[in-house]
Amino acid sequence: MGEGFVERKKCPVCEEVKSESIFEEPYGSQLLIQYLESFYGIRGGVDLSKVREGIYELVKCSFCELIYQRYIPNDAMMNTLYERWLDPAMIYEKFEKNHAKEYYLGLADEVAGIIGFFDAKPADLEFFDFGMGWSNWCKMVQAFGVNVCGAELSQARIDHAKNHGLEVIGLSELSEKRFDFINTEQVFEHISNPRETLALLVKGLKNNGLIKLSVPNGFDIERRLKVNDWTAPKGSINSLNPVAPLEHINCFKTKNLDILADKVGLKRVKVQVNRALKPKEKIDMKEKIKGVLRPIYRLIVPNSHPFDTTYLFYKKK
Numbered sequence: 001m002g003e004g005f006v007e008r009k010k011c012p013v014c015e016e017v018k019s020e021s022i023f024e025e026p027y028g029s030q031l032l033i034q035y036l037e038s039f040y041g042i043r044g045g046v047d048l049s050k051v052r053e054g055i056y057e058l059v060k061c062s063f064c065e066l067i068y069q070r071y072i073p074n075d076a077m078m079n080t081l082y083e084r085w086l087d088p089a090m091i092y093e094k095f096e097k098n099h100a101k102e103y104y105l106g107l108a109d110e111v112a113g114i115i116g117f118f119d120a121k122p123a124d125l126e127f128f129d130f131g132m133g134w135s136n137w138c139k140m141v142q143a144f145g146v147n148v149c150g151a152e153l154s155q156a157r158i159d160h161a162k163n164h165g166l167e168v169i170g171l172s173e174l175s176e177k178r179f180d181f182i183n184t185e186q187v188f189e190h191i192s193n194p195r196e197t198l199a200l201l202v203k204g205l206k207n208n209g210l211i212k213l214s215v216p217n218g219f220d221i222e223r224r225l226k227v228n229d230w231t232a233p234k235g236s237i238n239s240l241n242p243v244a245p246l247e248h249i250n251c252f253k254t255k256n257l258d259i260l261a262d263k264v265g266l267k268r269v270k271v272q273v274n275r276a277l278k279p280k281e282k283i284d285m286k287e288k289i290k291g292v293l294r295p296i297y298r299l300i301v302p303n304s305h306p307f308d309t310t311y312l313f314y315k316k317k
């Protein structure tokens with residue numbers, strides 16, 4: 001399977017050992033070499049000799065039906081992947097510095113919506129961003145007057161956060177903290193042990209606190225795998241981004257996240273966000289259109305949130 005890989009012998013959500021293989025392709029195949037070179041080429045560059053002997057295999061858990069990558073990079077390869085193949089400096093220049101104003105408006109909108117959930121002044125709230133990336137969410141939360149800190153693995157991103165006056169904490173400190181809100185945005189699909197990690201986060205949550213799980217939407221991944229178009233751009237209807245080799249090692253549908261949450265004592269709650277900055281009438285009309293024409297809307301607006309994201313909120317049972 002390649003020396004940089006480890007095999008996951010049980011489902012990372014429900015621990016079931018039985019699974020069905022639904023897709024298999026050697027990393028040394030032309031298909032995956034082309035994918036890896038085009039994806040990582042503009043982000044840092046992949047060392048093919050490290051992955052060539054590995055196998056990209058997706059399995060479906062026989063119990064909870066989570067689709068996950070059986071062979072995942074070991075700690076050393078994960079580190080190389082996230083620090084070199086995805087070169088932080090290159091990513092910052094090419095992607096981080098090119099966000100459109102709509103991206104920041106979306107963040108402001110979301111943060112305002114989340115604050116609105118709590119019956120408290122912003123200054124009395126404590127938020128935490130798990131996997132804070134380049135701190136955009138934390139910076140926005142701070143601008144709204146809420147106390148915020150984050151956690152991050154990447155040293156370049158930790159340095160960035162500290163240079164912007166943000167507090168970065170280690171996961172070992174979580175049990176001493178009590179947060180009103182914990183944000184996880186595009187994080188859990190990358191994590192080898194999502195259940196243990198979520199259980200750890202719950203320890204840092206207030207009894208009436210809220211946690212957000214937002215991951216790529218795996219709802220129709222089996223159809224996309226049949227199409228098997230590894231060149232489909234992220235956000236397009238055939239994109240295989242939800243099962244991106246090496247990185248998106250867990251592919252969640254809503255049901256899988258609900259099971260994961262249930263295992264660590266959480267239940268799903270409905271929270272209305274992403275609407276604080278929009279006039280009410282407009283939202284209602286948009287919601288109606290989405291409800292009726294959801295599949296068509298998706299074709300017209302392929303990058304539209306929330307169709308590309310499984311975006312859910314949970315609180316303690």
Ligand SMILES: [Zn+2]
Binds near residue numbers: 013065066
């Ligand atoms: Zn399972």
